[in-house]
Amino acid sequence: MSCLDTIADYGLRSMFSGYHQVHLPSADRPWLSFTIGAERLLPRSDFTLCQQFTLIGSGLIWNIYFGLLALLSGFFLALSLALGKASRIWALRKVSGGFILLFRGSPLFIQFFLAYFLFRNLKGVAPVFDPFTSAWLGALIVLFLNTAAYSAEIFHGALQSIPKGDLEAADAYGLSGWSKFRRVTFPTMLRLAWPAYINEAIFLFHATTLVYFSGFPAWQQKGDALYYANFFADKTFNPFVPYPILAGYFILLTLAIIGLMGLINRRLNRHLPRAARARLRLRPNLIR
Amino acid sequence: MAFYWSFGTVLVLLAITAPVALAFGFAGASAARSRLLPLRWLGKGYIMVVRGVPDIAFFLFFVIALDQGFEYLRHLAICPDWDQPVRRGNDFVVCPQAKLPLGNAPQVWHEIYGFFLAVLTFAIVFGAFAANVLFGAMRAVPRAQMETAEAFGMSQRQAFWRVLVPQMWVYALPGLSNLWMVLIKATPLLFLLGVKDIVYWARELGGTKTPQFTDYPHGDWRMWYFLALLVFYLAFTRLSEIVLARIMARLTHGQATAAGEAQRKAAA
Numbered sequence: 001m002s003c004l005d006t007i008a009d010y011g012l013r014s015m016f017s018g019y020h021q022v023h024l025p026s027a028d029r030p031w032l033s034f035t036i037g038a039e040r041l042l043p044r045s046d047f048t049l050c051q052q053f054t055l056i057g058s059g060l061i062w063n064i065y066f067g068l069l070a071l072l073s074g075f076f077l078a079l080s081l082a083l084g085k086a087s088r089i090w091a092l093r094k095v096s097g098g099f100i101l102l103f104r105g106s107p108l109f110i111q112f113f114l115a116y117f118l119f120r121n122l123k124g125v126a127p128v129f130d131p132f133t134s135a136w137l138g139a140l141i142v143l144f145l146n147t148a149a150y151s152a153e154i155f156h157g158a159l160q161s162i163p164k165g166d167l168e169a170a171d172a173y174g175l176s177g178w179s180k181f182r183r184v185t186f187p188t189m190l191r192l193a194w195p196a197y198i199n200e201a202i203f204l205f206h207a208t209t210l211v212y213f214s215g216f217p218a219w220q221q222k223g224d225a226l227y228y229a230n231f232f233a234d235k236t237f238n239p240f241v242p243y244p245i246l247a248g249y250f251i252l253l254t255l256a257i258i259g260l261m262g263l264i265n266r267r268l269n270r271h272l273p274r275a276a277r278a279r280l281r282l283r284p285n286l287i288r
Numbered sequence: 289m290a291f292y293w294s295f296g297t298v299l300v301l302l303a304i305t306a307p308v309a310l311a312f313g314f315a316g317a318s319a320a321r322s323r324l325l326p327l328r329w330l331g332k333g334y335i336m337v338v339r340g341v342p343d344i345a346f347f348l349f350f351v352i353a354l355d356q357g358f359e360y361l362r363h364l365a366i367c368p369d370w371d372q373p374v375r376r377g378n379d380f381v382v383c384p385q386a387k388l389p390l391g392n393a394p395q396v397w398h399e400i401y402g403f404f405l406a407v408l409t410f411a412i413v414f415g416a417f418a419a420n421v422l423f424g425a426m427r428a429v430p431r432a433q434m435e436t437a438e439a440f441g442m443s444q445r446q447a448f449w450r451v452l453v454p455q456m457w458v459y460a461l462p463g464l465s466n467l468w469m470v471l472i473k474a475t476p477l478l479f480l481l482g483v484k485d486i487v488y489w490a491r492e493l494g495g496t497k498t499p500q501f502t503d504y505p506h507g508d509w510r511m512w513y514f515l516a517l518l519v520f521y522l523a524f525t526r527l528s529e530i531v532l533a534r535i536m537a538r539l540t541h542g543q544a545t546a547a548g549e550a551q552r553k554a555a556a
């Protein structure tokens with residue numbers, strides 16, 4: 001079997017187990033039909049290098065899904081939390097501070113477990129919570145809250161270090177309230193926070209590998225990249241192939257994140273003269 | 289009862305790993321600033337590789353890799369006349385005398401060996417992080433201090449041990465305390481390494497118990513067990529913060545930094 005066949009069979013294995021017929025309305029024909037899916041059974045013996053590359057890469061879809069959605073949604077919660085922590089209202093400050101402490105002070109791994117069993121108990125109370133026990137939603141919520149807490153701390157730090165002169169200048173121009181925030185506070189904060197935020201994004205993508213090791217079940221062996229790497233390491237009893245493949249994929253993913261976020265960074269700092277633009281310094285990741 | 293002991297397991301792991309990782313870090317940082325090119329490459333390569341790769345993957349990888357590495361070395365040493373290949377298809381076979389721990393060893397040795405592997409894995413991974421912090425700290429010590437040492441006629445080695453090492457700690461501590469917090473939060477990953485730690489017992493004990501198998505039947509309590517773990521970690525983190533702030537105040541004493549100067553003024 002050639003490698004292309006393997007890719008066709010297992011490329012989408014992390015999302016499908018078995019094939020599905022899809023019918024879509026189409027312009028010239030009544031229905032556009034095609035088949036989408038993947039082999040139901042994972043390979044059992046004679047594991048080829050191609051199979052390992054394909055399946056681990058297929059699992060990476062989940063890592064990207066979790067990371068991207070959590071990052072996008074977490075951004076907004078983080079912003080509100082950072083503003084809340086810097087607010088003049090006592091209660092708002094305490095609530096935001098407590099939330100940040102809770103999620104930054106405890107291991108993400110434990111948070112996953114706690115959330116999973118919490119959702120399971122809630123499922124017994126109301127069937128609405130049914131989808132929450134599966135990874136695609138439940139783990140996403142945990143990651144969303146977690147990254148919001150970490151980013152909120154970054155944004156709060158940036159908020160504190162906005163140059164005093166900028167705010168005074170805004171006052172002198174007669175800006176206040178929302179327009180002051182939108183035109184001065186927010187852009188400056190984002191600029192200051194961005195390098196640290198890139199780090200947080202890299203962290204987050206690496207943290208997504210924890211999902212399938214923390215209670216959330218991988219139904220029908222649909223898992224993320226680490227799940228498949230672990231599968232191959234268990235089956236072949238040879239960790240020296242699947243884990244380096246995984247590492248390679250993640251290094252590529254990290255480089256892609258740095259590239260994308262670096263573009264945003266360029267845009268954020270586009271008003272500065274070229275020489276004054278600080279070179280992005282990246283401190284690689286720790287575990288959370 | 290085993291559940292309560294497992295808290296001890298976590299604390300023991302932290303207590304052993306922290307100094308070992310620091311030693312790894314110190315060796316790595318010293319190598320990275322060595323004047324010998326290969327040694328410098330070795331130190332920098334160690335820091336780069338471990339930090340660049342996803343962490344959990346590293347944990348999963350190292351436990352098997354180290355185990356197989358040890359067994360293979362023993363295999364080479366103990367039974368040199370073994371003629372079959374070690375890697376047979378999907379199996380890894382060494383001669384029975386080279387098994388670690390020996391097949392007939394009591395269960396407790398298996399657990400101790402597993403724990404030892406976990407400590408080594410943690411030390412390797414966190415050693416790289418520590419090496420990075422210490423490398424930065426060594427460079428942060430003011431150049432004038434080293435020049436003074438040279439002016440006093442100290443050799444390279446003397447200047448390193450008597451001037452650089454005592455002074456670098458104050459620069460390294462913020463990074464190291466951050467690392468300590470991260471290390472605390474990495475301990476639940478022990479569960480993935482096959483050690484029976486608090487996560488393992490929380491899952492075991494919290495699960496539904498039916499009256500056939502136990503005198504104390506209860507429903508699914510795992511949620512509450514994990515809530516307890518969450519509180520444990522929060523409290524431990526908070527405690528560490530307080531202790532580290534104390535140590536920082538002690539180390540800052542008499543140092544030529546802004547905080548040290550502030551301390552001197554406050555006392556005067």
